[in-house]
Amino acid sequence: MVRKAIDAWILEVQQAIWATPQDIKNRYKSADFLAENRVIFDIKGNSFRLVVKIDYIRKIVMVGWIGTHAEYDKMKFR
Secondary structure (H helix, E strand, O other): OHHHHHHHHHHHHHHOOOOOHHHHHHHOOOOEEEOOOEEEEEEOOOOEEEEEEEEOOOOEEEEEEEEEHHHHHHOOOO
16 A cells, blocks of 8 residues: 555655755665756655655655656656
């Protein structure tokens, strides 16, 4: 169930201190970075993708999109 994986990710994010993209990369090796401080996380063994926007100064993580890997491949996030 993807809900448990997302809940676990949210719990980690609430406890994380991310001042730079490198802080994310240190914890999530497979994270991909896009323009405008957007980050793509692989969820549940890369079955799902989570696209977020991060405001490093205000310490805010905003979820922009969640879907399957196949759905992600059809999107234009790049």
